[in-house]
Amino acid sequence: MIDIKMKKLEGQIDAAIKSIRSDESVKLFSITKRINKKTPLQVFEGAKRFGKDRFYWMNAERTLTITGVGATITIEAEKDRYHQTETVWKQILNEAWIENEYSSIPATGVVAFGGMEFDPLKPKTELWKKFKTSQFYIPEMMVTEFMSDYFFTINIFIHKEDCPADIADKIYEQEKAFFFSESFTPEHIEIIQKEEIEPIKWKQTVDDATEVMKKKKVEKIVLARELRLRFNQEVNIPQVLKKLNDTQSNSYIFAFESGGDCFIGATPERLVKLEKNNLLSTCLAGTAPRGKTEEEDKQIGYELLHDKKNREEHEFVVKMIKDALLKTCTDVEMPKEPVLHPLKNLQHLYTPVTGVLSKGFSIFDVVKNLHPTPALGGTPTEESLAFIREHELLDRGWYGAPIGWVDSNDNGEFAVAIRSGLIQGDSASLFAGCGVLADSDPEMEFEETRIKMLPMLNVLGG
Ligand SMILES: C=C(O[C@H]1C=CC=C(C(=O)O)[C@@H]1O)C(=O)O
Numbered sequence: 380m381i382d383i384k385m386k387k388l389e390g391q392i393d394a395a396i397k398s399i400r401s402d403e404s405v406k407l408f409s410i411t412k413r414i415n416k417k418t419p420l421q422v423f424e425g426a427k428r429f430g431k432d433r434f435y436w437m438n439a440e441r442t443l444t445i446t447g448v449g450a451t452i453t454i455e456a457e458k459d460r461y462h463q464t465e466t467v468w469k470q471i472l473n474e475a476w477i478e479n480e481y482s483s484i485p486a487t488g489v490v491a492f493g494g495m496e497f498d499p500l501k502p503k504t505e506l507w508k509k510f511k512t513s514q515f516y517i518p519e520m521m522v523t524e525f526m527s528d529y530f531f532t533i534n535i536f537i538h539k540e541d542c543p544a545d546i547a548d549k550i551y552e553q554e555k556a557f558f559f560s561e562s563f564t565p566e567h568i569e570i571i572q573k574e575e576i577e578p579i580k581w582k583q584t585v586d587d588a589t590e591v592m593k594k595k596k597v598e599k600i601v602l603a604r605e606l607r608l609r610f611n612q613e614v615n616i617p618q619v620l621k622k623l624n625d626t627q628s629n630s631y632i633f634a635f636e637s638g639g640d641c642f643i644g645a646t647p648e649r650l651v652k653l654e655k656n657n658l659l660s661t662c663l664a665g666t667a668p669r670g671k672t673e674e675e676d677k678q679i680g681y682e683l684l685h686d687k688k689n690r691e692e693h694e695f696v697v698k699m700i701k702d703a704l705l706k707t708c709t710d711v712e713m714p715k716e717p718v719l720h721p722l723k724n725l726q727h728l729y730t731p732v733t734g735v736l737s738k739g740f741s742i743f744d745v746v747k748n749l750h751p752t753p754a755l756g757g758t759p760t761e762e763s764l765a766f767i768r769e770h771e772l773l774d775r776g777w778y779g780a781p782i783g784w785v786d787s788n789d790n791g792e793f794a795v796a797i798r799s800g801l802i803q804g805d806s807a808s809l810f811a812g813c814g815v816l817a818d819s820d821p822e823m824e825f826e827e828t829r830i831k832m833l834p835m836l837n838v839l840g841g
C-alpha cells in the first residue's frame with residue numbers, strides 16, 4: 380500500500396508555499412490516463428460513498444464535462460483573493476510532477492476548480508457558513524469528458540524517492556473501485572415548504588433604488604432575492620444535475636460541495652473562456668419570457684430587442700466588459716448589436732466579446748477586472764455595490780460570482796453563478812436578481828426574478 384500523504388493548503392500564500400516546501404520528502408504527483416467511457420455524472424454519483432466534497436462542471440456547448448472528488452489541495456484565500464490564488468496556483472504547478480500525455484486536452488492534468496463570494500465586504504450569514512471567500516480544489520481524482528473521449532486524473536502527494544511509473548500502475552489498481560457507479564435510482568422529491576424571503580421589502584428596495592437613480596447618483600443596480608424551500612427528503616444532487624443537463628441547454632451546469640452543502644446551478648452567463656491566449660467573454664443582460672407559441676415567442680423576442688429599458692440595461696454591460704478587457708487584451712471585438720439568447724424559460728439580450736490576452740496577464744487578472752459586471756452589480760460598479768451592500772437583504776454568498784476552472788496548460792473558463800441554488804440536505808435557497816434602472820417597475824422586476832428561479836425550481840419538484 381503506498382503511503383500517500385494528502386495535505387490541505389489553506390490560508391495565506393506563505394503558509395501554503397511553506398506547507399508545500401516544508402515537507403521536502405513529498406511532492407505533488409499528477410497522472411492522467413485515457414479510460415473507457417465513464418460519464419462524469421456517473422462518477423459524481425458513484426463517488427458519494429467516499430464522503431468527500433465533489434465538483435461538477437459541464438460547459439454550455441456540451442463539449443467538456445469534468446467531475447472531481449476530494450481535494451488533495453484546497454487553495455483558500457481571503458484578502459486579495461485573485462492574486463493570492465494565482466500565486467499559490469503557480470507555486471503548486473512549479474513544484475508538481477505532471478505525467479499527462481494528453482495535455483492538449485483541456486481540463487486534464489492538474490486542474491483547480493472553484494468559486495468565490497460575490498462581495499467579500501458584505502458580512503456573511505449562517506447560510507453560507509460552509510463556503511470560503513475564495514475556494515479552489517485540486518481534486519484527488521477527476522474524470523474529464525472531452526468530445527466523447529474520457530480521461531482519469533489522480534493528484535496525490537508522494538514521497539520523492541518513489542518512482543512515479545510504479546506509482547501510476549499501483550494507483551490504477553487502487554482506484555479501479557473509484558469507477559464504481561450506481562445506476563440512477565429515480566427519487567420523487569416533493570417541496571413541502573416554499574417561502575419567498577421578504578418579497579414586499581424587496582420590492583420596496585427596488586423602489587428605493589429607482590429613487591437613488593432618479594437623482595443620477597447611480598445608473599443601474601442589480602437587486603437579488605431568495606426563495607427558501609424545504610423537501611420531503613434529502614435532495615439527491617446527481618438527480619438534480621441530470622435534470623439540469625436534460626432541461627437547460629445553452630447553459631453551464633455546475634456543482635461545488637463544501638462541508639456537505641452544495642452550490643449548484645445552470646447558468647447561461649459566461650464570464651471568460653481562455654484557450655491559450657484566445658479569450659471569449661459574454662454580455663448577458665435584458666430579459667423576457669419565452670412565448671407559448673412560435674408566433675408569440677418571435678413577437679416577445681422582437682419587443683425585447685427594441686425595448687429601451689432592456690437595451691440600456693444591456694449596454695451598460697457591453698461598455699464595462701469592453702473597457703475591462705482592453706486592460707489585458709488586444710483585438711477586443713464585439714458585434715454592434717445584441718442578439719437574442721433563447722433559454723428554456725426565458726430569453727436574453729446577448730453580445731459575445733473576443734480578445735487576445737496580452738503577455739504577462741492571466742485568466743485571474745481578467746476575472747478580477749470583470750467581476751462584478753453590471754449584469755450582477757450595476758453602474759458605476761462601486762456605487763451600485765455600496766447600495767447592494769447596504770440595502771439588499773440577501774446574503775449572496777457565491778451567487779452571482781465567478782465559478783470555474785483553470786488547468787496547467789493556459790486553459791480555463793469561468794461562468795457567473797446565476798440560476799443557482801444552495802442545497803443543504805432537505806432544504807435549499809434559490810437566488811435570482813435583475814437589473815434595476817431609474818424607470819424600473821418593482822412588480823415587473825419581481826416577475827422577472829420569478830422566471831429566473833424556474834430552471835432550479837423545475838428540477839427540484841416545483
Ligand atoms: C442577475 C441575474 O441575471 C442577470 C443576467 C441576465 C439578465 C439579467 C437581467 O435582465 O436583469 C441580469 O443582469 C440572475 O439571473 O440572477
Ligand SMILES: [Mg+2]
Pocket residue numbers: 664665666692813814827
Ligand atoms: Mg433585467
